Amino acid sequence: MQIHRIYTNQRGDSVVEIREVPLFEKQGSVGRPMSDRFTVEEMFFRETPQGHVQDFHNAPRRQLIFITSGILELETSEGKRTICKPGDLLFTEDFEGRGHITRSLRDIRGFVHIVVPDSFEITDWPLIN
Numbered sequence: 001m002q003i004h005r006i007y008t009n010q011r012g013d014s015v016v017e018i019r020e021v022p023l024f025e026k027q028g029s030v031g032r033p034m035s036d037r038f039t040v041e042e043m044f045f046r047e048t049p050q051g052h053v054q055d056f057h058n059a060p061r062r063q064l065i066f067i068t069s070g071i072l073e074l075e076t077s078e079g080k081r082t083i084c085k086p087g088d089l090l091f092t093e094d095f096e097g098r099g100h101i102t103r104s105l106r107d108i109r110g111f112v113h114i115v116v117p118d119s120f121e122i123t124d125w126p127l128i129n
Helices: none
Strands: 002-008 014-020 042-048 053-057 063-076 081-084 089-093 100-115
Touching: 002 063, 014 063
Parallel strands: 002 089
Antiparallel strands: 002 014, 042 100, 053 100, 063 081, 063 089, 063 100
C-alpha cells in the first residue's frame, strides 16, 4: 500500500514523494497483513466538481485524504504533476512555502479527510520515489 506525501522542502517548494505503508502479519491474521494502529482527531467528507482548480495553496492541516471518485492532478511549486485516482491516499503537510495546485480533471472528485495529530509521522516509512 502506497501513500503520496506532500511536504515543503528546505527551498520552500512543495514536493510529492511516495512512501510504502509498513504492513505486518499480526497473530491471527495470516495472509492479511496490517499496519500499526494510529490515533486520529476528526474526519469529514468533501466533493469537488470537475474542472475545479485551486491555485497555489498550502495544506490547512496534517491530514490523510482518501480519493473516492474523480481524477485529481497535483502540481508542485516546481512544476511536477502527479495524477491521483480513486483508491489513492494522500498525506498533506506542506504548510509553508509556495504550496501546490490541485485540479479536478474528470468527474466529481470525492474525498474522505482524516485529520491526524502531530505524532503521526511517515518519514521513516520506505521511500518509493
